[in-house]
């Protein structure tokens with residue numbers, strides 16, 4: 412069982428393992444003040460994590476009638492147990508409308524959202540990898556029932572005892588990620604917007620969402636203007652030097668944009684898969700071809716986000732071939 416740490420007055424954290432996932436663990440924060448409580452994110456929908464959360468609730472001695480759950484964004488390591496919280500425990504669940512629409516559309520196994528994920532894999536040129544939706548961790552660990560939600564959109568206020576949080580638009584990692592900022596106490600819960608050591612995955616969602624990398628690079632700059640004494644991110648250790656970490660992440664993406672452009676330069680036209688093969692990956696010493704299928708979804712999504720950013724800044728474009736596969740080229 413994981414231990415609970417007190418981080419400062421009213422703020423606690425339990426680090427819950429995410430077995431078999433490269434993220435390793437998730438930091439589940441709790442705000443407890445004047446008899447009220449807020450839990451931030453849930454971990455995957457597994458029996459083990461459900462038990463961890465039940466123990467967390469018991470050990471912290473919180474009243475579930477005066478507790479809310481806040482979901483920073485739609486990913487299954489953050490929302491897996493949300494229908495359990497909402498429907499079984501009767502806890503009010505807050506999340507942005509944008510991410511709620513997506514997580515709600517993913518609940519059913521045969522929903523359009525999962526068909527779209529497979530269609531996107533086809534467009535990215537991944538047919539040869541024989542990916543199956545069951546291998547997608549977002550599919551496996553998602554909340555499997557829809558749940559009632561309350562909106563917490565950018566600019567909205569959320570009060571928990573002595574704490575007053577304001578929602579900040581941190582779109583990029585997901586289309587509707589919202590951070591919680593406590594201005595007086597200079598506390599920021601940033602979800603996966605900025606993480607120590609690991610680079611938040613920026614993926615291609617769909618053509619309506621468009622250039623998610625461009626959105627991310629714009630929204631990461633917001634952190635520079637905020638007064639932050641306590642930055643609580645969702646994975647790994649806490650970041651001490653925020654501006655330096657922003658610079659590192661921007662350099663990382665500039666390098667990857669360059670890698671994608673170099674692959675385009677070498678060929679007349681490329682699939683998203685070709686570009687992913689040409690990129691350097693940190694998660695293993697090997698390349699894209701040796702990745703397990705579950706990682707191929709994410710790696711292709713990331714390569715695609717960089718290509719769509721190149722398209723948004725006028726350096727690349729694509730055509731659809733006769734099979735519906737996207738062929739990108741430099742312009």
Ligand SMILES: [Zn+2]
Pocket residue numbers: 484486584603
């Ligand atoms: Zn995430």
